[in-house]
Amino acid sequence: MTSLILAALLAGLYAWLRRKDRRMLRNGVVLVAAIWFAVGGVTEVIARWFPPFDYVWLAVLALAPLAVLVLAGFLIANGITMLRSEGRRLGNLLTLLLGVAILGLPVLALLLVFSANPLAIGLAFLLFFLCSYLGVVFVVFLAYAIAYGRMEHDISPAAITILGSRLIGGKVPPLLASRLDKAVDLYRAAPEPKPLLIPSGGQGADEIRPEGEGMAEYLVGAGIPAADVAPESRARTTRENLGFSRQVQQEAGRPGAQLVVTNNYHVLRAALLARKYDVDAQVVGSPTARYYVPSAFLREFVAILGEHRVLNAVMCLPFLGVTVLLVLAALANS
Structure with a gap:
């Protein structure tokens, strides 16, 4: 029940922030947090009344690698479509590059870990932290972009x-x-x-x-x-x-x-x-046009990251600090 209470509180906060000014990205942070706790709370209630439901989550986790492969394949295919339809410009390469990165970064991280070099292992952890951070920020951006795009305007414009x-x-x-x-x-x-x-x-x-x-x-x-x-x-x-x-x-x-x-x-x-x-x-x-949307959203995401680069750099400092501590501990024990 705690998760559902938190979800309700966050939903109320989101409604207040949106009414105050819908043009704030932090609204998206609150929205995604509310959805996260709501899903967790509903899942907890269903599992309590129907214990076999836990196996559904295990199946979802088991299928996660396949979902990643499907996503990478979709992005690569979309990147090829963009190149054919819109020309060879950097902005049109984003989905292709992201698809390749989704396939290549896990392989690179494993190679770094198996190298048994503390610095290489630290770099692997840093890659994981940064990719996780960017993934969460992208989910917030995408969720609120969709939510904002569906809002009806409430003004009579001059x-x-x-x-x-x-x-x-x-x-x-x-x-x-x-x-x-x-x-x-x-x-x-x-x-x-x-x-x-x-x-x-x-x-x-x-x-x-x-x-x-x-x-x-x-x-x-x-x-x-x-x-x-x-x-x-x-x-x-x-x-x-x-x-x-x-x-x-x-x-x-x-x-x-x-x-x-x-x-x-x-x-x-x-x-x-x-x-x-x-x-x-x-x-x-x-x-x-549907084929254009994935690449366009990625360009917008990159632009927003650039416009808030100082904030993003500050948010990534803890990841860098944890990585440095892990490397120093590994070097001390080697």
């Missing part, structure tokens, strides 16, 4: 900003069209006065014109009045998208809250950045 992505031949590709179509739907569903649509994106090195310009053309072609479309054509990052779009909104004399539209895999990071830079905005997501 402006809707559409985050840009790469144009192909100066035209809007399907990924970006999904964002723009979502913005059109939101615009049409909004009450009068209609919100200002701000397509935001500068011109990349491989583009023949700014993304904001191409996006604005798409919106007008979809039937949005030109007077309600104000393109922003300087931004090169999500942070700049948010900042420059706010300037466009202010210059247009349309004060009030924003909705930011991006693809579903990008909603959480965009929301975190909006909160960090004090932009009064909620973020909504549009659909993404």
